[in-house]
Amino acid sequence: MDISLQQVGYLYGKDTPFEKRALHGVEATIPSGSYTAIIGHTGSGKSTLLMHLNGLLKPSEGIVKVGDVAIHAKTKGKELREIRRHVGIVFQFPEHQLFEETVLKDIMFGPLNFGVSEEVAEKRAYELIKLLGLPEDVASKSPFDLSGGQMRRVAIAGVLAFNPSILILDEPTAGLDPRGRKEIMELFHYLHKKENLTTILVTHSMDDAARYADHVIVMHDGTSVMTGSPTEIFGNEEQLLAYRLGLPKTVKFQRDIEKLIDRSLPEIALTDEQLAKMIAQAAQEGDHSC
Numbered sequence: 001m002d003i004s005l006q007q008v009g010y011l012y013g014k015d016t017p018f019e020k021r022a023l024h025g026v027e028a029t030i031p032s033g034s035y036t037a038i039i040g041h042t043g044s045g046k047s048t049l050l051m052h053l054n055g056l057l058k059p060s061e062g063i064v065k066v067g068d069v070a071i072h073a074k075t076k077g078k079e080l081r082e083i084r085r086h087v088g089i090v091f092q093f094p095e096h097q098l099f100e101e102t103v104l105k106d107i108m109f110g111p112l113n114f115g116v117s118e119e120v121a122e123k124r125a126y127e128l129i130k131l132l133g134l135p136e137d138v139a140s141k142s143p144f145d146l147s148g149g150q151m152r153r154v155a156i157a158g159v160l161a162f163n164p165s166i167l168i169l170d171e172p173t174a175g176l177d178p179r180g181r182k183e184i185m186e187l188f189h190y191l192h193k194k195e196n197l198t199t200i201l202v203t204h205s206m207d208d209a210a211r212y213a214d215h216v217i218v219m220h221d222g223t224s225v226m227t228g229s230p231t232e233i234f235g236n237e238e239q240l241l242a243y244r245l246g247l248p249k250t251v252k253f254q255r256d257i258e259k260l261i262d263r264s265l266p267e268i269a270l271t272d273e274q275l276a277k278m279i280a281q282a283a284q285e286g287d288h289s290c
């Protein structure tokens with residue numbers, strides 16, 4: 001299911017004294033099956049954009065198309081509800097939304113609410129507990145007795161319980177330590193590959209965008225300013241700097257190495273004459289090392 005945004009604009013508090021434009025003229029495509037990273041400086045409109053992708057917000061202008069369904073200013077609630085079945089969002093600190101007495105009930109809550117049978121919802125919940133690397137006995141425990149990392153996995157399982165074909169991640173590793181961050185990011189990468197899940201990551205981490213994404217959208221001042229592969233986007237440092245973004249560490253490292261090699265080349269470069277002299281000298285000294 002492709003997502004496309006055509007001239008999307010959004011105003012918070014439209015027609016009120018507090019009206020604030022957050023998006024204008026956004027044009028972008030998120031291909032089905034891609035791992036798309038949305039990057040941009042703080043306040044550039046990433047979260048507002050993300051909420052348009054599953055119908056939590058309707059555009060004030062333009063159209064958001066999710067598969068065959070078009071969302072515009074006048075789209076009715078029923079159609080938005082349908083989109084939410086296909087597009088799951090993992091918000092920052094998703095564990096704050098846990099509330100049931102047991103992990104099993106929490107994971108089953110959403111699907112049961114959407115009319116899925118108890119039997120099917122329970123089967124899927126156990127599958128997810130396993131898939132997310134949680135111990136099976138966690139099902140009967142209170143989510144509030146788990147570690148921070150485990151709680152986050154339970155909350156993620158609750159989103160995946162709908163079997164979404166598109167998964168949106170809004171800074172999903174916020175508040176985790178480096179090891180927890182890596183584990184969660186690797187988990188999403190695994191799910192993306194295993195379940196062929198279209199994955200959309202909103203992040204401040206250029207490293208995560210470079211490591212996991214195959215498609216990048218850059219937001220600046222409420223609009224999309226660059227789209228392309230990570231190589232295309234991170235190969236354009238000057239442009240990124242203009243949007244107050246840096247380079248991923250890996251790209252910086254590679255660029256520094258290339259600069260170092262470039263700089264050392266003149267020192268080791270020899271003229272043909274110098275080279276001929278050295279060969280002659282080596283021959284005279286009986287050097288046959290090459």
Ligand SMILES: Nc1ncnc2c1ncn2[C@@H]1O[C@H](COP(=O)(O)OP(=O)(O)OP(=O)(O)O)[C@@H](O)[C@H]1O
Pocket residue numbers: 012013020021022040041042043044045046047048049
């Ligand atoms: N509920 C709101 N009411 C009014 N203005 C808002 C609201 N939410 C966001 N904005 C404004 O909309 C613009 C875009 O905000 P948004 O949160 O989408 O940016 P962002 O790129 O996600 O920022 P960050 O990286 O800090 O999360 C900002 O100018 C912000 O102040």
